[in-house]
Amino acid sequence: MWRGAARAEDGDVTETITGLSLSLPEFLAVLGAVALVAARWLPPAVRPRAAVAAGAVFALSAAVLGGLGVRWQLLPVLAGGAVALPFALSPVLAPPLRRLRGRPARPARRVPWWLALPGAAACLGLIAAGPVAAWAFPVPVFPEPSGPFAVGTRVVQWTDPDRPETFTADPDDRRTVVVQLWYPARSSPAGTPRAPYLGRTPQEARTVADALAAGVGLPGFLFDGAAHARTRAVADAPVAGGDERFPVVLFSPGSGGARTQNTAWAEELAGHGYLVAAVDHPYDSAAVVLDDGRTVRAATASSGDRDTDERLAADWTAVRAADLGFVLTRLEELDRAGGADPLAGRPDTGRVAATGHSMGGAAALQAARRDPRIDAVIDLDGFPHGPATPALHQPVLALTQDLTPGTDPRYLPRLTEALAADTAPSYRLTVPDAAHLTFTDAPLYLPPVPSIVGTLGRTAAPRLVAATTLAFLDATLRHAPGDLPAALSPYGRLTVHPPGMDG
Incomplete structure (x- = not known):
């Protein structure tokens, strides 16, 4: 690919x-x-x-x-x-x-x-x-996107005036998110600097790298490679010419993750004509650097009690789902905007997928339950926190690893319940030799320890995630002809849930 x-x-x-x-x-x-x-x-x-x-x-x-x-x-x-x-x-x-x-x-x-x-x-x-x-611990080398477009990226900060910030006690504080957009772009001249991976500046990249390392109990210098890496996108590159509009893919990272954690995947999608909007969720993402220079660090942590943690996770997932809906609203405004913004009129907000990894996958599912503007869902190994009702009405692709003795026993039954009740076709693809972080950029820069990143290899893991999700998005958002189950089956064990199988 x-x-x-x-x-x-x-x-x-x-x-x-x-x-x-x-x-x-x-x-x-x-x-x-x-x-x-x-x-x-x-x-x-x-x-x-x-x-x-x-x-x-x-x-x-x-x-x-x-x-x-x-x-x-x-x-x-x-x-x-x-x-x-x-x-x-x-x-x-x-x-x-x-x-x-x-x-x-x-x-x-x-x-x-x-x-x-x-x-x-x-x-x-x-x-x-x-x-x-x-x-x-290498410097990650990102695969070059295989699509017909070059890839541009930009970072924006948006504040929702209608939502208070529930993580602070300030009644005047309003929910602010930082969003990174990857979009189809014009080709840049040879020698054009590529966008940094973890942040807009070296300082932001270092801050995020240290926070990601601390989140897994490692010293920050082990993530130096990621902090210094450059991607395949060009910051603020001119948008691709023509009048083609780009289906929108919303992305929510894992708890304690970062908006950039699936950059290889986002760049591959943008190279094939999608606009990807990845959200940093303040107080939940590892570290969010705001435009005024403040750094908001993760404030979510396990209580040690399973029932309490489930309630907390449901609350945090609801905040994330609302963030995704707000970002979609801002993209709708951009879709309707005049010519001032280079992306004005290019996001196709009539074709939208909500996606996410881990807790971000749960947020994508919940966003789809509450927001009819969302047309498809991708859950990358995410436990479906939150209410199981109402039933989903969008096609869903869930990529999961093989179950292990450490897997929460509620995970598969809860996910199966959600997919079986869906009134649209849904798919669960169990990927052999995968681990939880297989579905992120982690195989590109973490040690190839099977329990951490699986055994698919540094480049095979992102290729698999991109190939399967791109096939699903092309089928559901672009209605591309073809046999979707046949396209997914070579990558793992596929379970297809017909519409309304149990509901």
Whole structure:
């Protein structure tokens, strides 16, 4: 579905060698450090030249990295190389240095092999830790969208004057959301900078990365790759020419997530002619940076009691569903607006899907129950919090992972109840080898631990999510001809619920 890997104009930080998660200077630093360690064990005839060459490569690479910025993953490489450097070069440099001082030259003494071997092994262990860490926590390289359009993105902040902010005690506080739009755009000239991943500015990206890491109990530096990544979209790119209108896809992230957590998916949809509006929900998203510089951090947390948590989750889901409805209203205003806004008249708010991951999936379901403007729903592994009535009247696609011993036993019955009562066809696709975060960008930059991101692979996971949801959206919003079950079935175990099966 996607084409290509990173391009030079995406920024130095993503110019990594395919399969290594290392840039060229980083790879040369690793190579030079390994060669410094290996020089001790080479035949005497080639040892001096090999040591000098390895030292030069290592020193130059380290200098280049010092200018570009050293990732934390390369620190053990630099440490291992720095320890090996004097031992590799001293036998070469000692004789001429003695001659310069007027002393008689004599062969340099070598450390016995049985003493050198543990030190060499320790240095190699340090050096190897760098590529392993870079592989486990890479700078994400986003797939290039496969559709006919380039992709633009912009971020807007909207305040609902009719809704009080229920997370604060200020009676005058009104609900404010930050929304990121991805839309079909005109192609930009080569070399145009790509939009940052986690925020509009480096400071915002760092704030969000730290909040996401803290939410899962990890130190912030482990998410440095995501904080420095660039996407495939161009910020504020000109909207695609012509008068084509773009079906709208609303997106709500998971609890403690971020509006950007499904960027690869959003860019793929926008490349195929959809307008995606992803919502940051203040006090629920990990960290929301507002236009005035304030940062609103997540205030939702488990109480430890299952019944209490269920009530809280239902309340939070209702707030999110209202946020989605409000964003749709603002997009309707944009649809009817004059020519001042570049997107004026382009959102097709007569064709709308509500989507979300985890709690965001629950919010999409609830938004569809209360808002007849929504025509289709996608639930990405989301427990359906909140009331089960009224019955849904829109087609639904639910992507789920295989059930595990840790899965809430209420999850599948609750989801099946919602889908079976739907008066429109609905589909549940169980994806083998998936985990909860498989349905986000996480496989692109988190360690490939099966319980975290599944075992589909860094690029196969976003490809699957994009392929299945795009087939569903084309069928439901664009009424594209074809057999939707046949299109979904190759990706997992498909359960089809006919209209009104149980209700």
